[in-house]
Amino acid sequence: MSHQLATNLARVEKLIKKAAHDTRPPTLVAVSKMQSVDTIKAAYDAGVRVFGENRVQEAAEKFTDFKNEYSDLTLHLIGPLQTNKAKAAVAIFDVIETLDRVEIIDAVAAEMKKQNKNPTCFLQVNTGDESQKAGCSIADMGALLAHARAIGVTITGLMCIPPLRDPPALHFALLKKLGRQYGLENLSMGMSGDFERAIKLGATHIRLGTIIFGVRSKP
Ligand SMILES: *Cc1c(COP(=O)(O)O)cnc(C)c1O
Numbered sequence: 482m483s484h485q486l487a488t489n490l491a492r493v494e495k496l497i498k499k500a501a502h503d504t505r506p507p508t509l510v511a512v513s514k515m516q517s518v519d520t521i522k523a524a525y526d527a528g529v530r531v532f533g534e535n536r537v538q539e540a541a542e543k544f545t546d547f548k549n550e551y552s553d554l555t556l557h558l559i560g561p562l563q564t565n566k567a568k569a570a571v572a573i574f575d576v577i578e579t580l581d582r583v584e585i586i587d588a589v590a591a592e593m594k595k596q597n598k599n600p601t602c603f604l605q606v607n608t609g610d611e612s613q614k615a616g617c618s619i620a621d622m623g624a625l626l627a628h629a630r631a632i633g634v635t636i637t638g639l640m641c642i643p644p645l646r647d648p649p650a651l652h653f654a655l656l657k658k659l660g661r662q663y664g665l666e667n668l669s670m671g672m673s674g675d676f677e678r679a680i681k682l683g684a685t686h687i688r689l690g691t692i693i694f695g696v697r698s699k700p
Pocket residue numbers: 512514535559560642672673674688689690691692
């Protein structure tokens with residue numbers, strides 16, 4: 482397992498370097514959802530320092546002790562956040578990529594003050610305007626960014642998950658344009674199937690699960 486993991490990682494790192502040959506290499510966020518703590522530790526031993534989880538509860542269970550033990554580890558929330566999980570999310574995550582509405586920005590802001598913590602925050606944008614998908618609409622971005630700023634939440638980037646129906650490059654290019662328009666430097670875009678395109682289109686963070694850990698089995 483850990484041998485396979487190291488092999489996968491080495492291969493991915495080579496592909497990232499190649500795709501980023503004329504840009505700054507992005508941060509690799511290793512998406513460890515549904516992976517065991519043992520697998521996560523193997524990834525750490527292979528050099529991974531940045532992990533992504535999409536569920537607050539699962540992340541707290543797997544990472545609370547691990548993070549206390551290894552202080553050089555960074556954890557990203559990449560899944561939708563509910564207000565009743567804001568407290569736990571602020572406690573465990575260093576980067577929250579999925580702010581997308583006023584209520585959740587308010588809940589996170591309140592917890593940041595209470596816990597005296599300052600996670601890095603991104604706005605998730607529903608670039609494909611899909612009704613079932615999290616993320617704010619493009620039309621709401623300006624108001625949400627202004628609201629966040631007004632209550633002391635600094636948003637430094639954008640995140641998107643392209644719809645399956647479209648070529649992902651369309652959405653990566655759009656997210657980059659929006660980042661430029663709003664003066665946000667971080668762009669979280671690109672997964673196992675499309676990260677090279679995302680890098681070429683300016684991703685600063687790529688979120689890779691399957692290509693590192695293999696196909697996720699259901700719990
Ligand atoms: C699971 C997940 C990923 C990783 O997907 P892979 O195709 O396994 O690389 C990336 N981003 C989000 C938001 C996810 O939920």
